[in-house]
Amino acid sequence: MAPVGLPPGFRFHPTDEELVNYYLKRKIHGLKIELDIIPEVDLYKCEPWELADKSFLPSRDPEWYFFGPRDRKYPNGFRTNRATRAGYWKSTGKDRRVLHHGGRSIGMKKTLVYYRGRAPQGVRTDWVMHEYRLDDKDAEDTLPIQDTYALCRVFKKNAICTEVDGLQAQCSMALLEGACQQLLTSGSQEYQTSSPDVPVASTSGGADDDAEKDESWMQFISDDAWCSSTADGAEESTSRVALAS
Numbered sequence: 001m002a003p004v005g006l007p008p009g010f011r012f013h014p015t016d017e018e019l020v021n022y023y024l025k026r027k028i029h030g031l032k033i034e035l036d037i038i039p040e041v042d043l044y045k046c047e048p049w050e051l052a053d054k055s056f057l058p059s060r061d062p063e064w065y066f067f068g069p070r071d072r073k074y075p076n077g078f079r080t081n082r083a084t085r086a087g088y089w090k091s092t093g094k095d096r097r098v099l100h101h102g103g104r105s106i107g108m109k110k111t112l113v114y115y116r117g118r119a120p121q122g123v124r125t126d127w128v129m130h131e132y133r134l135d136d137k138d139a140e141d142t143l144p145i146q147d148t149y150a151l152c153r154v155f156k157k158n159a160i161c162t163e164v165d166g167l168q169a170q171c172s173m174a175l176l177e178g179a180c181q182q183l184l185t186s187g188s189q190e191y192q193t194s195s196p197d198v199p200v201a202s203t204s205g206g207a208d209d210d211a212e213k214d215e216s217w218m219q220f221i222s223d224d225a226w227c228s229s230t231a232d233g234a235e236e237s238t239s240r241v242a243l244a245s
Helices: 016-029 048-054 157-194 201-244
Strands: 063-069 087-091 096-099 105-116 123-134 149-156
Touching: 016 063, 016 096, 016 105, 016 123, 016 149, 048 063, 048 123, 048 149, 123 157, 149 157
Parallel strands: none
Antiparallel strands: 063 149, 087 105, 096 105, 105 123, 123 149
C-alpha cells in the first residue's frame, strides 16, 4: 500500500487511549479502520533504522506506528521473541495501564529499548518502542490468531529532541529578529528627533514669548509707579500753596 498523503500541517499523534481503544481493538476484531495509516510489519525481522521506509507516514515525522504479530519465544509460553539480526529489544520499567474515560483499564503499555549485539553484552541505543496490547478481558472473545497482534510506536529519542530544538531555535531567531527590528526603528526615530539640523522652534518661540510677557508686565509696573509718584508730587505742591497763602 502506498503511503498516505496527509494535508500540509497535519500530523498523526494519537493518544494511548485512541491507539488501544480504536486502532488496536478494531484490528484485532477485524473491523474497518477509517484511515488505514498503520501498516502490519514483523518488527523483529527488521532493524529499527529500517522501519522508516515501511511506514505509511511521511518520513519527516520522527516516530512511526505498526501492527506487529506477538511472536512467541516458546511455543507454549507467553514470552515474546524480541531478537533481531543485529540486536534485541529489552523491556525496561513496569508495564503501565492504558485507561479509558472513567478509569477503566482497556490495555497495557510496555516500554522497550533497542540494544546492539547479543545479551548480556548488548550496547544500549536511543531507539525506543512503546508496545500496546489489549487488556486480557477485552481479548477473551477474540480468535486466538487475532489475539497475537500488538500496536507498536517506534521512535528515536535524539531525533525528537533535535526537532524540538530546531523549533525552539526558529522561535528564538524570530524573536531576536523582531527585537532587533524594534531597536532599529526606535533608534531611527530618536536620531530624527535629536538631530541638530532640525530647528527646534518650540524652545526659541517659548523664550521670545516669555520676554515679551516680562516687558509688558514691567511696563505696567513702571506706569503704576509713575502714576503714584506724580500723584504724590501734586499733593505736596498743593499743600505748599495752601500754607503760603
